[in-house]
Amino acid sequence: MIIEKPVPSLWEFLFVPSEYPISFGGLWIVVILALAFLTALAGLLFSILHAGSFGKGITGFGSNTVRTFADLFxxxxxxxxxxxxxxxxxxxxxxxxxxxxxxxxxxxxxxxxxxxxxxxxxxxxxxxxxxxxxxxxxxxxxxxxxxxxxxxxxxxxxxxxxxxxxxxxxxxxxxxxxxxxxxxxxxxxxxxxxxxxxxxxxQHEHVLTMEDLRPYEGSSPKILDSGATLLMVGSTRQKNNHRHGVEVYDDGTVLVEDVNNHAHDVTVISDILKSTGKISTDETGGLRFKVLPSREQLQARVPLYARSLVFRDTSGTDQAKGIDVGHEWQYRYYIGNFDKSSNDAGIFNFTGVTEKKFSDGLPVEMTLGVFRTYKGTIDKPVQASIAVRNPRNGLHAEVQIFHTEEYITKSLFIPRKISNVSADVVQRKSGGLETPSVIDPSLSTKRDFDLFEDFVADGEIELWIRCIDNQQFVGVSQFDVYLHEADASVxxxxxxxxxxxxxxxxxxxxxxxxxxxxxxxxxxxxxxxxxxxxxxxKELMVQLAVRENLGGGPLESFMRMLKQSNLMEEMQKGMTASFVTSADYVSAFFLMMISRVIPPLSDYAYYKTALVAxxxxxxxxxxxxxxxxxxxxxxxxxxxxxxxxxxxxxx
Amino acid sequence: MVSGSDIVVETKNLTKIYRDFWGRQKVRALKALDLQIKRGEVFGLLGPNGSGKTTTIKLLLGLLFPTSGEIQILGKSASDVTKNERIGYLPEESYLYRFLNAEETLDFYGRLFNMSGVVRRQRVAQLINMVGLDAARKRQLREYSKGMTRRIGLAQALINDPDLILLDEPTSGLDPIGTKNMKDLIIELRNQGKTVIMSSHLLADVQDVCDRVGILYQGELKELGRVDELLQISTQTEIRAEGLSDGARKKIEQIIQEDGAALNFSGHPTTTLEELFLNIIAESEARPGRRVRGGAKE
Structure with missing residues (x-):
């Protein structure tokens, strides 16, 4: 989901200044006072005009104000x-x-x-x-x-x-x-x-018959924890432009692959299974399957966002911003490629990562941006890697290499047991300081690791995203990578x-x-x-009011239209230009006042965005x-x- | 009851000028009205259409704000909402919610007086009975005839058992029976000690029920006083007798001539059409199916 700002808590929203030098609660009070002042002024003027004399007008206004407030009670x-x-x-x-x-x-x-x-x-x-x-x-x-x-x-x-x-x-x-x-x-x-x-x-159903299945011919038998052995594999018939892979086990268990955020329950109908509780390889001819309607396809993922994102530059020093590849999206920066001579990475710092929440491992989901400096093979995706690092002792291990997919939410899973990987200790440098300041070389080994024992310290863990294709860039923002913490009720x-x-x-x-x-x-x-x-x-109005747009305010735009000059062209200096600019400042000021009190209906559209995503x-x-x-x-x-x-x- | 004073309504120099959007004067609807209305009287505002009767009532109720002058109503300012607790108002036409039925209408207005449920139900039943709408209590007001609308409007005005009742053209659109009932009701209200202010251009109505009248013409108060005093012609004398023989009448006429006075009229008096109509209706109800002959009772 695309969000650009962290979601503030109610307290932060009301009392902590963020975009403006004043918090929203404070802004509200200022606007209310201004409105009250303007209303009172208008009322007083009207009262004086109506009464015909200054004194009478003021007393009339006073008694009216008292009555107005008293009536509320x-x-x-x-x-x-x-x-x-x-x-x-x-x-x-x-x-x-x-x-x-x-x-x-x-x-x-x-x-x-x-x-x-x-x-x-x-x-x-x-x-x-x-x-x-x-x-x-x-x-x-x-x-x-x-x-x-x-x-x-x-x-x-x-x-x-x-x-x-x-x-x-x-x-x-x-x-x-x-x-x-x-x-x-x-x-x-x-x-x-x-x-x-x-x-x-x-909701839909798929057809699954014996024709869609073939015997499992793997080199080693696949056995579930329950003791059931894999008998047949295959996939359902197509419906709604997708099919699900299925695995049929000898105790009647059917595992169905998750496609488009949903799966189906499948039951086996067989007399032999009923009597013996087992399906043998010879008797599969008479099997029939019942595919139930799809389970819930809607999702309500609860994301755990990173507390911070910093960019490690080529020299290995932390930077607040990554590489700017142009005015594409203001809040997203790019990571250069990582190899022997460069240290580029995007470091996501997660807190609140507990064993209780993620007992099996970390489900990581991400939407990355990709910037190619050469096309290469266009259907070959840019490769990236994900690593985990313990923020306390610097223990760092690369856990997965994956293909980036632009615009699509990519799901990865970092398992609890990370077997047989080489770990090393990586120091972070920022402001001349190194963390950890003293490294323990004995940690750099190749062995089996446990995610929570080795990489999580007090619920804190770092995820490092790197671009490993030469001269390509991967773009990230703080909210592009998150841990899929739970699923709420749809x-x-x-x-x-x-x-x-x-x-x-x-x-x-x-x-x-x-x-x-x-x-x-x-x-x-x-x-x-x-x-x-x-x-x-509202967002457009604010943008115009703070004069972020090209081409200037209403008067300047009008002049440009008359002169047929383009947006980038400098205005000719002189009396006209300075008049136009100052007039536009005045209009921008009024637009600013208006845009501040217009209700932010566009903000409520986030509800829709979240629900749809x-x-x-x-x-x-x-x-x-x-x-x-x-x-x-x-x-x-x-x-x-x-x-x-x-x-x-x-x- | 009015505390400490017998004056229920008092206006001083009350003026209303209607202006257009630009503040230009359009109509001077009311000019410097000074009025005092005492507790327990029925006061009639009389005048042709557009003379300022309705404007006066709207000013008293605070529906309009005066251009200048003062209003004291039940000891309060006209802009004070609390005065409405003891006021009942029947507008010129009954402006009611046509999608409600009689019960719902009265229940709604009862709620506006913050009445409890028990009191409200009791009062609604009582008023519907009083205005004779029992049969139509569940019908939407859109189906009501003009007379029925007027009656439910009156019930609405009395929902809070008010001390001061303002009736704007109470008899307009009513048939003679409805008019009679309305007039009886106004007298009944006066007997209960309530103050009634009514406006009308129907002179007979005002004459029948009002204690005092004010006659407005083009926004100015032309005449003010007790009805009986205003209408009394002190130079004339009327004698009415039952069963007088023609001979006796001649003698009386002779005496008048001997006294030197001028005889204006002598003969059988005619009744008013209103009275005739009411008698016919009363007769028909007593003996249905017969054509009633003769109007006035012998």
């Missing part, structure tokens, strides 16, 4: 609930449940066009259902929330509400809650339907993924309600949709994003409340 849950129930009933009357039917229709038609014959069919199905759910539910959120209040004002039903002891805060909150209930119900339906659709679509993970969509929906309908307190229905819908689009383009969605994301969501909804609620309570509803 009288917020009654029963009234909020009454309004929420009404919002639910209103939505049901608008036939929102029809959306479920629409969703089912989409699934049906999609079933015609998608097929499971791909290399990784789960990706295709998951991407489809998640995108479809997101679009439909966000559309619904915008429509429901944007039209409700304006419709009530138009039909004047609001008159009978606000002449009861109902606070504006209750009207706003009740609406948000009501629409959230409706959206949640539909989203739960969608998630269940999607899960059923994906599981059902991926079903639960599916719901976590939908929680990401839920948060987007919740945010957007809050914005819809906010806009509807002072705009008409269609206009608030457009405004909320604008927030949605901006939210999905088959990763467990980490709890830290859920905490951080939940806090972010409520961090937005709280001020939205407050502003909507202030606007509605100061509005003449009968106008």
């Amino acid at each position: 009288y917020l009654a849950p029963s009234r909020v609930w009454a309004i929420a129930r009404l919002a639910v009933k209103e939505s049901l009357r608008r036939r929102v449940l029809f959306l479920c039917v629409v969703f089912m229709l989409f699934l049906m038609f999609a079933g015609w066009f998608m097929n499971a014959d791909r290399i990784d069919p789960a990706k295709q199905y998951l991407t489809f259902v998640l995108s479809m759910s997101t679009y439909l539910i966000l559309l619904l959120a915008v429509f429901l929330s944007a039209f409700s209040l304006p419709n009530e004002i138009k039909s004047k039903t609001i008159f009978t509400i606000v002449t009861k002891p109902v606070r504006s805060s209750e009207i706003v909150l009740g609406r948000i809650i009501g629409f959230t209930i409706v959206g949640t119900a539909i989203l739960v339906f969608m998630s269940l339907a999607s899960y059923a659709f994906v599981s059902f679509s991926l 079903f639960v993970n599916f719901f976590k993924g939908y929680y990401g969509i839920w948060q987007q929906m919740f945010l957007l309908l809050s914005f819809g309600v906010l806009f509807s307190t002072f705009l008409g229905g269609p206009v608030s819908m457009v405004a909320a949709s604008g927030i949605m689009i901006a939210g999905f383009c 088959g990763f467990d969605i980490p709890a830290n994301w859920i905490f951080v994003h939940s806090v972010t969501t409520f961090g937005y909804v709280l001020p939205i609620f407050f502003i909507a409340y202030i606007i509605l309570s100061n509005r003449e509803v009968a106008k």
Whole structure:
């Protein structure tokens, strides 16, 4: 999975500055204070203008502010609930449940066009259902929330509400809650339907008969721990563009190869097996096999990422960055090739590697980048090696040489028992210091090693990735290599993924309600949709605001278009250029302010990425994003409340 | 009850100017209204369409904000939400949720007063019975006739047993029986010691139930006072008698002439059409299937 930043814990997110000189919690407070200041200023100006005199305006504003805050304490849950129930009933009357039917229709038609014959069919199905759910539910959120209040004002039903002891805060909150209930119900339906659709679509059976098998003719008999002897080998018939290798043992055990993240259970049907409990070589003619539907094809891998990645340069010194092969991907660096004269390696330092978690050995998974300086034989992959090193005593052993595969997750397994390898002691150098400072030459031997006894020290181990093809490069980033720690529940993970969509929906309908307190229905819908689009383009907006893009700001780009000059060309120095540049700084400043308060809808898309890629969605994301969501909804609620309570509803 | 004061509603110099988006003056809907309404009276706001009656009621309720002037309602500011605890409001047209039925509607408004479930159910049943909608309690309001909508609107206004009731055109769209019931109900409310403010352009309605009226025209208060005083023509005298012979009538006419006064009218009085209609209905209900002849009872 592609992530560029470590997932912060809630504490780090709130209180530890990372990208900006201020932490997100601090940024939130600053934005809230700024908003409060602007709101107060606007309110004061309006009050003075309205009252016609300075003194009256200030006292009016003061009493209004006191009332606004005091009223919040009288917020009654029963009234909020009454309004929420009404919002639910209103939505049901608008036939929102029809959306479920629409969703089912989409699934049906999609079933015609998608097929499971791909290399990784789960990706295709998951991407489809998640995108479809997101679009439909966000559309619904915008429509429901944007039209409700304006419709009530138009039909004047609001008159009978606000002449009861109902606070504006209750009207706003009740609406948000009501629409959230409706959206949640539909989203739960969608998630269940999607899960059923994906599981059902991926499910398949293979045919396996005696014709597909041949007797095992290995030089030495293959015997399982249970004592069963291998009788026949072969593979199933093709289905969904793949087949599974099978091994049939004499006690009726059938081992099935894992392909596309799944296997099948196979049982042997045979009278002889039933009576004697054994299949003999002569009687295999009458065997039949029953291949059961595929086991779970979806995954929810829990990765253990490296705590740090450093690059060892040719001279053997640690560097924070590796070789830059161009502006390909900012966060990934390359490792040069390793031979007698060069020491290049990427060193991943893992912590928390315990015997309990990885009793059999380390399942390493990686997505590497490859940079070729010559094409060579293009279908021959670049070779790399993986080594383990004990960070305390420097004991280092190369355990495997493998072919790199770009764009595909490569799985390796470092077994617990590493037999018959030559180990040596390798020192790391950084800042003039060497670790370990004193080496023990007796460790450098060729013998059998135990992973945990020899290479892991206090749960810490180093994995060294090297490129061993001459003049080729292998690219890595900190999150490209991880240990496959465990598998979480796929079903639960599916719901976590939908929680990401839920948060987007919740945010957007809050914005819809906010806009509807002072705009008409269609206009608030457009405004909320604008927030949605901006939210999905937030990264682009920030990029423009920090002026990282080529071609400059809006005015400079416009000038370039007029002059038909390309992006790389320097602007002609002079009055115009400096005016254009400074004007663009101003626009960038405003864009910066706006982009900071736009909700990061694109961040929630990570949920989808993780789910599609088959990763467990980490709890830290859920905490951080939940806090972010409520961090937005709280001020939205407050502003909507202030606007509605100061509005003449009968106008 | 109003604490310490008998004045339930007081406005001082109340003015409302409608402006357009640019702040340009469009309509001066209400000009410097000074009004005092006492506890327990039925006050009528009278005037032609567009005279500022509804604007006044909306200002009192806080649905509109005054351009200038002050409002004290139940001792509180019009913008204070807590005043609504003791106010009932029947809007000009019953703006209710058409997808709810009568019970759900009243239950919803009851919830807005933070009533407990038991009180709410009791109150809902009582009000539905009072406005005579027992048979239609489970029907959605979209299927209601205009009169039924009006009645459920009234029930909604009384859900909290209010001290002050504002009725905007309470009899509009009602048939004569509905009008009569509404008027009876207003008098009943007054008898319970409640204050009622109603607006109407139907003069007869106002005359029948109101203690005091204010007559608005083009946003200005033209007349204010007790109905009986306002309508009394002190220079004229009316004599009504039952079973008077023609001879006796002649004698009376003679006495009037001898007194030097001018006789304006002498003869059998006609009834109002309203009264006639009500009598016919009452007669029909008593003896169904017969065509009722003659209107006024002999």
